[in-house]
Amino acid sequence: MHIKEIPEDFIVYEVADIHPEGQGNYALYRLKKRDLTTWDVLGEIARKLRRRQDEIGYGGLKDRHAVSYQFVTIPQGPKKDLHGEGWTLEYLGKVSSPMSKARLQGNLFEITVREVEASEEELSQEVEAVKRFGLPNYFDEQRFGSVRHGQGFAAREAVLGNYERALYLLLVEGSQYEYRRTEKFRECLRRNWPKVESCLELAPSPWERRLLEFLVAHKPSKRTFKRAFALIDAEYLLMLAHAYQAYLWNEILRRYLNRRNLDHFTVPYLLGEFAFYEKLSPEALEELSSLRLPLPSPRLKLTPDVRILYEEVLTREGIPALSKLRTLVKGLVFKTYPREAVIFPEGLTFSLQEDERHPGKKKAVFRYFLPKGSYATLVLKRIFRRGYF
Structure with missing residues (x-):
């Protein structure tokens, strides 16, 4: 049983509060991409138009191994369609303000799971449970691409003052771009670190080249490695901070659910385990449906019982208190917002069909909408009770 055998098995339609207005300083487009990352496509568009990539407005990063549709805006962009290998940019009209994360409402998914062994009755039972009780709103593995190597979070190392280790992780073991x-570049750094001069010509972006030039020009020291952070792309720094917060938040929610003594089962994921409940009492359903847990941040105001959970998780990470979840690196900050503990997929349906790619087998096609920031793969992990596909 698996997903994403072909990109068409995972289709994503972005839903956003944006539409052509007939006038404005921004051109609005619908971007369709296949088997590409959002960042790589936006970089190619910027090069084609000879514009800075940060001028292109977008709402969110979509899965690479998928067919996805999303909105982008370009100030004074061309009133025509653009094309590239694996992507098309369809011109929709003019708008007065750019596309952004604030305008993103969510995503509609159509996902095919192949070689399904479960019966229609078994799937119906699990789907109905999800409709009735929802599921925990964990961050799924896509959020943790920067730590797929299993060597830890660059942001955590920065919090602990290990600046060289943090730089190594974000440059060598992580990437802002598609790994291939x-x-x-990363293999060159891995072989030569911290002597990085021979890797300059392989740098995939201007900021990475400037950072390497700085390291070449200065004697290796804690001060040098800390100062080098000023050259890192600001958006990448925020992404690294948020990835670490997301992991901590997952652990906090898991502990919160475990302390409620709910009937539950666990499934593995890249960084540990997800705990899913089987069902909820009316009281528990009411409590969890309204529960919002903020992402960890040093100035949070929490009730004593909830603060205990946060500090237990941080202590295990070597961070003695919530107030210590901070760095001395400009831009590497832990912003917070309240996140729903439980989500209810809207319009959740499925159909069991013959699998045309695997004769004699079945495929299940699921359709549902999720609010922004929630993960479609998590719904499948709950329904099929397994961590990997």
């Missing part, structure tokens, strides 16, 4: 594109 930066493989030679």
